[in-house]
Each structure stands twice: as C-alpha cells, then as structure tokens.
Amino acid sequence: MNFEPISLTHKDAIDSALKSTAQETADRTFVNLWLWRFGREISVAAEKDFLVIGEQESGKPPCFLFPLGSADVAVEALIGHCKSAGVPLCFRALTIAQVERLKAIAGDRLETFHNGDHDDYLYDAQALIALAGKAYHAKKNFVNRFETLYGICYERLSDLNLGETIAFINRWFDRSAYRASGEQEGIVELLKDYKRFSCSYGILRTEGQIVGFTIGEELSSECVVIHVEKADGAGYPGSYQVLNQAHLKNEWADKRIVNREEDLGLEGLRRAKLSYHPIGFARKFEARVDVT
Numbered sequence: 232m233n234f235e236p237i238s239l240t241h242k243d244a245i246d247s248a249l250k251s252t253a254q255e256t257a258d259r260t261f262v263n264l265w266l267w268r269f270g271r272e273i274s275v276a277a278e279k280d281f282l283v284i285g286e287q288e289s290g291k292p293p294c295f296l297f298p299l300g301s302a303d304v305a306v307e308a309l310i311g312h313c314k315s316a317g318v319p320l321c322f323r324a325l326t327i328a329q330v331e332r333l334k335a336i337a338g339d340r341l342e343t344f345h346n347g348d349h350d351d352y353l354y355d356a357q358a359l360i361a362l363a364g365k366a367y368h369a370k371k372n373f374v375n376r377f378e379t380l381y382g383i384c385y386e387r388l389s390d391l392n393l394g395e396t397i398a399f400i401n402r403w404f405d406r407s408a409y410r411a412s413g414e415q416e417g418i419v420e421l422l423k424d425y426k427r428f429s430c431s432y433g434i435l436r437t438e439g440q441i442v443g444f445t446i447g448e449e450l451s452s453e454c455v456v457i458h459v460e461k462a463d464g465a466g467y468p469g470s471y472q473v474l475n476q477a478h479l480k481n482e483w484a485d486k487r488i489v490n491r492e493e494d495l496g497l498e499g500l501r502r503a504k505l506s507y508h509p510i511g512f513a514r515k516f517e518a519r520v521d522v523t
Contacts (some may be wrong), residue, residue, distance in 0.1 A: 232312045234274040234285055237264055239427070241275045248282055248299035255513045256351050257456040257490065258324035259284060259296050262428050262448050266421055266458060270413025281305035286323070294321040294517075297329040306336045306520070313522045320520040324349065330516050340521040348496035351513035352504045354489040356455070359507065360480045362472075366508050370472050377469030381437040385477040388425055388432030392441070396434060397422055399441040403461045409497070418459055421446075431455075433478035435462065435470060442467045443474035447482060455483045456490040475507075 245261045257263045264273050264284065271288040281300035287293040298305030313320040325333070330343050362371040377383065388396060397419055404415040425432060428448075435443030443462035450456050457478075462470035479489065490513065494501040 232276045232278070232283065232308055234276045234283075237268055237273045237275050237284075239265075239424070241277070242427070244277055244282060245275075245284075245299070252299065254450040254454075255326050255490075256324060256515060257448065257450060257458065257492065258515075259299065260448060260450075260456075262421070262430060262446075262458060263456075265428075266417040267413060269416040269420075270411060278305075278308070281308075283309060292318055292321060294323045297322060297325055297332075302332055303336055306333065310337075310520060310522050313520075320522050322518040322520075323515075325516040325518055327514060327516070330518065333518060333520070337520045342519045342521075344517045344519075345514065346517060347514075349493045349515045351456075351493055351515065352491045352507075352509045353511045353513060354491060354507055355510050356479060356483060356486045356489045359489055360476060360484060362476060370476075370507070373469035373472040374476060377467065377473045381467065383473055383477060384436045385481055386434045386436060388422075388434060392434060393422065393425070395441050396432075396444055399444055400461060403463070406465075409499075411495075418446075430458070431478065431482035433474065433482060435474045435477065437467060437470075443470045445474055445478045447478060449486075450490060453486060454488040454490055455479075455486045456492065458492070460491075471503075 242261045245259070249259060254260070267273065271286050274285045276283045276285070281298045281302070281304055283298050283305055284296045285293055286296070295309060309320055322333070333341055358367065362374065386392065400415065400418050400422070404410065421428065431447040433445045433447070434441055444459070445457060446459040447455050447457050460471070460474065462474050464471050491504060491507070494504050
C-alpha cells in the first residue's frame with residue numbers, strides 16, 4: 232500500500248466515497264482531516280477498490296480510520312501492510328456499525344475498546360435554536376443580556392472580512408490557556424482556501440469587531456457537525472451562546488441533530504457540552520487486529 236501525505240488532491244475522492252456512506256461522526260470528512268493535519272501526520276492510500284486514511288501522532292504507533300470502499304479488501308490489505316512493517320493494526324473512531332463490520336472480517340483476531348472521551352455529543356437542533364424552557368433558561372438569559380448590551384450582528388465569511396477573521400482566530404489562541412496541537416494552524420490554513428469547502432462560516436460581530444467565529448458542515452440530511460467554535464467569552468459574556476444559536480438559526484434551521492464532537496476528557500469542555508443537554512452520543516471505539 233502506498234501512503235502519501237493528505238493534500239487537496241485527495242478531497243474529491245474522499246468526498247465522493249463519503250456520499251454513499253451514512254455519517255454519524257465527522258472523523259473521515261475531508262474538512263476534519265484537513266483541519267487536524269498539523270496536529271498529527273495524516274496520510275492517504277488510494278487503491279482501485281478502496282481508500283484508507285492513516286494517522287500518526289508524535290511518539291505513538293500509526294492507526295487507521297475505517298476504510299472507504301471495499302472494507303473486506305482494505306482490511307486484508309492493511310493486515311499485510313502492518314505485518315510487513317512490523318507494526319500493530321490499530322483503528323480509531325469506529326462507530327458501532329463499523330466495529331460489527333470489522334468483527335465479520337477479522338473474527339477473533341479483533342480486540343475493541345471504548346473510550347468515552349472521544350464520543351461525540353448529539354443535540355436537538357431545534358432546541359438549541361429556540362432555547363425554550365427551564366433547561367435552557369440560563370442560556371437564554373445570556374443571549375438576552377448580550378443582545379441588550381451589544382446587539383446581535385451575525386455575518387458570513389467573505390473575502391471582505393477574511394483577514395479580520397484570521398486575526399481574530401490568532402488572537403483567540405494567543406489568549407487561550409488551552410491549545411490542541413495543530414488546531415490554530417489548521418483553522419488558519421483552511422480559512423485561506425475557505426471557498427473550496429462546503430461549510431458554513433459564521434461570524435459574530437459587535438462594537439465593530441469580530442468576537443466569535445464558527446464552522447459547520449453537513450453530515451447528513453438530518454445532521455450538521457460543528458467543527459470550530461471560538462468566541463471572546465471573557466470580554467463579551469454570552470458570545471458563545473449567541474454564536475451557537477445564530478449560526479444554527481441562519482445556516483442549519485432545517486437540521487434535526489447537531490453533532491458538537493468530543494470533549495477529549497477535558498473537564499471544562501465536558502461541562503460546557505453537558506450544559507447544552509445532549510440527547511445522546513455517537514459512541515466511538517478503538518480496535519486492534521492481530522496481524523501475526
């Protein structure tokens with residue numbers, strides 16, 4: 232198998248392969264892979280009957296996402312590839328359906344593990360737009376207070392505000408105590424080519440300056456995933472709540488489900504995601520296939 236670093240030349244093949252596949256999570260979308268390519272080495276092997284995405288973080292063995300195309304042929308090819316390289320065959324971000332498919336292929340050579348830190352949070356899209364009822368009372372108060380103090384100005388990304396948006400992202404990371412490896416670089420580089428990607432890019436502006444930015448992508452006819460959400464919550468309390476509501480209302484009002492991705496085991500992020508009252512989780516598994 233011939234793996235090469237992911238590039239824009241792989242976009243059409245990945246997008247095309249995903250069109251015929253039900254997506255519960257965003258791990259295999261080209262946008263997600265492109266965003267995170269600075270935090271880990273991401274490579275692609277495109278063969279006649281399948282496409283495999285490999286990932287490797289510094290100091291860790293390589294792992295793979297569930298193949299696109301013919302899974303049976305791809306897994307057997309991966310077994311041979313890893314056996315020859317003398318490395319274990321590991322998968323990450325597997326859905327329950329993908330685990331069952333791997334079991335059918337690999338049988339008792341397969342071990343699976345569940346890590347709740349990587350489960351995606353799922354929400355009722357209409358509830359996040361309406362913010363009605365007791366459960367969302369605090370969120371609604373933040374939105375109302377923000378609107379009273381600053382007004383709400385939502386706009387879409389364009390060539391006119393692109394430079395401002397990149398500057399805001401860089402300021403956000405300069406001030407943030409939390410830094411996921413490669414995230415800042417990934418967001419900035421994606422923005423430089425933003426027209427290539429079928430995403431929504433939402434901007435929250437007040438007092439003449441950008442105070443929030445978000446990126447969403449359609450996963451299915453019913454679901455949108457939020458890849459990025461950054462706001463100046465300290466300087467403008469309520470900006471996160473306003474940005475989340477305005478983005479969904481203006482771009483994704485036809486969706487039933489919002490996927491807000493994982494919490495990575497970070498307590499502050501977990502509290503924030505739970506405060507929006509998820510209706511469920513997209514469980515994700517890790518797996519290892521014995522290649523000896």
